[in-house]
Amino acid sequence: MTPDERTRRYAELTVRVGANVQPEQDVVVMCLIEHAEIARAVTREAYRAGARHVIVLYSDLHLRRAAIELGPEEELGWSPPYLLDWMSRWPDERPALIALTGNPDPDLLADLDPGLVGRADPREIRVLMGSAIAARRFNWSIVSAPNAGWATQIFGEPDVERLWGAVATATRLDEPDPVEAWRAHTERLQARADALEAHGFDAVRFRGPGTDLTVGLLRSSRWMCATFETETGIEHIPNLPTEEVFTTPDWRRTEGFVRSTLPLVTAGTRVSDLVVRFEGGKIVDVSATAGADIIREQLAVDAQAGYLGEIALVDGSSAVKRTGLIFCDTLFDENATCHIAYGRGIPTTLGLDGDQSTDELLERGVNVSAIHTDFMVGGPEVDVDGRDAAGNTTPIIRNDVWQLS
Amino acid sequence: MTPDERTRRYAELTVRVGANVQPEQDVVVMCLIEHAEIARAVTREAYRAGARHVIVLYSDLHLRRAAIELGPEEELGWSPPYLLDWMSRWPDERPALIALTGNPDPDLLADLDPGLVGRADPREIRVLMGSAIAARRFNWSIVSAPNAGWATQIFGEPDVERLWGAVATATRLDEPDPVEAWRAHTERLQARADALEAHGFDAVRFRGPGTDLTVGLLRSSRWMCATFETETGIEHIPNLPTEEVFTTPDWRRTEGFVRSTLPLVTAGTRVSDLVVRFEGGKIVDVSATAGADIIREQLAVDAQAGYLGEIALVDGSSAVKRTGLIFCDTLFDENATCHIAYGRGIPTTLGLDGDQSTDELLERGVNVSAIHTDFMVGGPEVDVDGRDAAGNTTPIIRNDVWQLS
Numbered sequence: 001m002t003p004d005e006r007t008r009r010y011a012e013l014t015v016r017v018g019a020n021v022q023p024e025q026d027v028v029v030m031c032l033i034e035h036a037e038i039a040r041a042v043t044r045e046a047y048r049a050g051a052r053h054v055i056v057l058y059s060d061l062h063l064r065r066a067a068i069e070l071g072p073e074e075e076l077g078w079s080p081p082y083l084l085d086w087m088s089r090w091p092d093e094r095p096a097l098i099a100l101t102g103n104p105d106p107d108l109l110a111d112l113d114p115g116l117v118g119r120a121d122p123r124e125i126r127v128l129m130g131s132a133i134a135a136r137r138f139n140w141s142i143v144s145a146p147n148a149g150w151a152t153q154i155f156g157e158p159d160v161e162r163l164w165g166a167v168a169t170a171t172r173l174d175e176p177d178p179v180e181a182w183r184a185h186t187e188r189l190q191a192r193a194d195a196l197e198a199h200g201f202d203a204v205r206f207r208g209p210g211t212d213l214t215v216g217l218l219r220s221s222r223w224m225c226a227t228f229e230t231e232t233g234i235e236h237i238p239n240l241p242t243e244e245v246f247t248t249p250d251w252r253r254t255e256g257f258v259r260s261t262l263p264l265v266t267a268g269t270r271v272s273d274l275v276v277r278f279e280g281g282k283i284v285d286v287s288a289t290a291g292a293d294i295i296r297e298q299l300a301v302d303a304q305a306g307y308l309g310e311i312a313l314v315d316g317s318s319a320v321k322r323t324g325l326i327f328c329d330t331l332f333d334e335n336a337t338c339h340i341a342y343g344r345g346i347p348t349t350l351g352l353d354g355d356q357s358t359d360e361l362l363e364r365g366v367n368v369s370a371i372h373t374d375f376m377v378g379g380p381e382v383d384v385d386g387r388d389a390a391g392n393t394t395p396i397i398r399n400d401v402w403q404l405s
Numbered sequence: 406m407t408p409d410e411r412t413r414r415y416a417e418l419t420v421r422v423g424a425n426v427q428p429e430q431d432v433v434v435m436c437l438i439e440h441a442e443i444a445r446a447v448t449r450e451a452y453r454a455g456a457r458h459v460i461v462l463y464s465d466l467h468l469r470r471a472a473i474e475l476g477p478e479e480e481l482g483w484s485p486p487y488l489l490d491w492m493s494r495w496p497d498e499r500p501a502l503i504a505l506t507g508n509p510d511p512d513l514l515a516d517l518d519p520g521l522v523g524r525a526d527p528r529e530i531r532v533l534m535g536s537a538i539a540a541r542r543f544n545w546s547i548v549s550a551p552n553a554g555w556a557t558q559i560f561g562e563p564d565v566e567r568l569w570g571a572v573a574t575a576t577r578l579d580e581p582d583p584v585e586a587w588r589a590h591t592e593r594l595q596a597r598a599d600a601l602e603a604h605g606f607d608a609v610r611f612r613g614p615g616t617d618l619t620v621g622l623l624r625s626s627r628w629m630c631a632t633f634e635t636e637t638g639i640e641h642i643p644n645l646p647t648e649e650v651f652t653t654p655d656w657r658r659t660e661g662f663v664r665s666t667l668p669l670v671t672a673g674t675r676v677s678d679l680v681v682r683f684e685g686g687k688i689v690d691v692s693a694t695a696g697a698d699i700i701r702e703q704l705a706v707d708a709q710a711g712y713l714g715e716i717a718l719v720d721g722s723s724a725v726k727r728t729g730l731i732f733c734d735t736l737f738d739e740n741a742t743c744h745i746a747y748g749r750g751i752p753t754t755l756g757l758d759g760d761q762s763t764d765e766l767l768e769r770g771v772n773v774s775a776i777h778t779d780f781m782v783g784g785p786e787v788d789v790d791g792r793d794a795a796g797n798t799t800p801i802i803r804n805d806v807w808q809l810s
Contacts, residue, residue: 039465043472047471052476053483056465060441063444066445067448071457
């Protein structure tokens with residue numbers, strides 16, 4: 001397969017399987033200018049799929065740096081009204097949305113005042129998009145765009161070809177028929193979610209070296225996986241790759257301690273050998289051989305930051321795990337093995353559209369926070385069990401192999 | 406001067422001297438993603454000059470190619486409503502506008518159906534911008550962004566460093582104090598425009614090998630040059646570089662024949678040894694050793710395409726001429742020597758805002774057409790004279806040296 005053909009097939013997978021672009025639908029692609037190769041290919045495949053208009057919104061992190069460094073401080077975080085106006089019509093216009101990740105320069109803002117960097121985030125746009133996504137208005141997908149800067153972060157050199165190989169493995173692009181491979185894969189994940197639902201566990205327990213953690217579940221929260229559906233019935237896969245079956249746990253009921261089994265890269269910082277301890281749902285102790293400060297900073301963002309918002313189960317058959325790489329990109333790394341996330345929960349797993357008040361969500365057991373950080377807790381040495389309300393346990397994962405049916 | 410410092414000074418010249426960005430003004434930069442280096446530097450300098458918000462609208466010609474090749478034909482030329490809505494507020498919001506040129510891939514659309522390529526132009530946006538510019542609502546400037554593709558077109562190899570050298574010469578960036586150099590330069594050009602005004606010529610005559618052309622002028626059309634002023638009084642220089650003193654001639658009164666003295670690159674095609682003959686204002690005969698067809702195609706676009714819309718006088722002191730290069734970019738090439746343009750006239754030279762009807766403009770002697778193509782007619786062998794209504798002639802340029810005072 002030539003590089004051009006590989007890019008084309010990747011874009012086709014993104015458009016047909018990921019976002020599932022419909023005939024005569026408009027498509028909006030959100031990416032950085034460094035993602036142009038994939039954005040162009042996605043545009044072509046979207047037109048081939050019958051899109052009416054394809055609009056690529058190119059961003060540039062260097063412009064954000066300029067605004068932070070040199071622009072008026074009181075304007076930081078400003079969302080351009082022309083974009084806000086347009087995006088506020090999206091829930092009615094219902095374009096397909098495709099976002100590209102793969103940070104070409106993760107250190108770009110590292111030397112700036114973190115307070116200003118935080119304020120430079122266009123909050124109004126983020127809130128607008130978040131609630132429209134939670135209300136299932138869009139068929140959307142996030143995929144990655146291999147680029148030199150991202151490759152350098154992983155390999156220490158701009159080996160884009162090697163990165164492409166890993167991305168192709170993780171996204172099943174190297175299968176003879178990627179579309180069929182994804183059909184079979186999502187069916188397999190759905191069977192796992194169905195089995196978890198059928199058992200109706202009250203809690204999940206992780207046990208392994210340095211780990212004995214029990215995460216309390218919510219009766220009202222479903223186990224979800226790869227395929228989402230818009231309120232108008234368009235199926236789509238929000239993340240390529242995706243290997244997880246996940247739900248929102250009860251933020252009040254996590255107890256014990258857990259050792260992270262893979263390095264974590266968050267906010268551009270590598271965190272190694274993270275160990276955290278929970279009491280009454282909350283992280284009360286953090287240690288790490290590197291990067292503990294960034295974790296403590298995140299946990300201090302707001303009062304609910306230290307409670308869990310997500311639990312996700314992944315076994316050793318993960319295509320991301322097979323690459324053996326840390327991608328320094330959550331889209332990939334969270335799919336390498338089981339993970340949990342402190343911070344914001346996912347109202348969608350309770351069938352909620354996210355418009356509920358903070359109090360109502362917390363009352364229902366869904367955590368609410370400005371942050372959401374995933375870290376990996378699974379692997380060959382970690383047993384995962386389900387426990388029902390009566391205290392009976394059932395194996396879910398043993399030796400990194402899925403057991404539950 | 407390091408490349409970074411050169412880029413910064415270039416951006417500073419663009420912001421301070423070109424667009425003359427005002428404190429607390431918003432700035433919109435329009436460019437291709439291949440122009441990112443300059444767009445980023447311009448953004449930084451605009452904030453340094455006190456800009457409130459700097460918005461870079463990145464375009465990508467590959468997306469236009471995709472729309473032409475693969476998108477629905479009836480949507481070609483569609484202007485996104487969110488952009489149209491916003492731009493229609495610009496005449497009131499009055500941002501500073503900076504556009505970057507330097508085509509990174511001039512052959513990109515060359516193999517496509519020219520009819521479809523023409524229809525893919527976002528006409529509504531072009532009309533909107535054209536009338537707001539004519540109404541002097543914006544301080545604006547067009548500058549170039551050196552890039553590999555553009556360098557390849559000029560030198561046959563992607564020698565961006567050599568292109569930078571030429572651009573620095575043409576834009577006086579290699580002067581010890583470029584800002585002061587521009588002040589002196591624009592003063593010199595204004596003195597030429599004033600002299601032409603004072604003489605009140607009725608016609609300009611070009612005489613040289615293969616050339617004897619008389620271009621009738623309009624009493625109501627002023628000679629203009631480098632510096633424009635918005636209706637609110639902000640001075641700005643719309644083109645960097647600029648070497649010309651120009652006016653709108655009477656489209657009804659050009660007679661004779663003219664040989665183009667430099668190759669012309671228009672619509673991505675090189676035209677060599679162009680010779681045209683005028684009768685009653687109109688081009689009636691075209692020949693060239695290469696590219697005659699593209700000229701004939703343009704002249705057939707509408708009934709007024711074959712009449713002149715501009716005459717511009719430049720002598721051998723031109724900084725663009727000094728580079729000895731054909732830049733394959735009108736912004737540069739038209740400033741190498743005297744030129745005329747068939748097609749659309751420039752209502753601004755008559756103090757008009759461009760809102761007049763076609764009939765009214767034609768009645769006043771201003772040509773109206775969908776096209777405007779400049780070609781070079783000056784040089785050491787071409788004498789340029791002014792002729793008054795009584796038939797007396799006065800030398801304007803001899804041996805490529807300006808004479809008139």
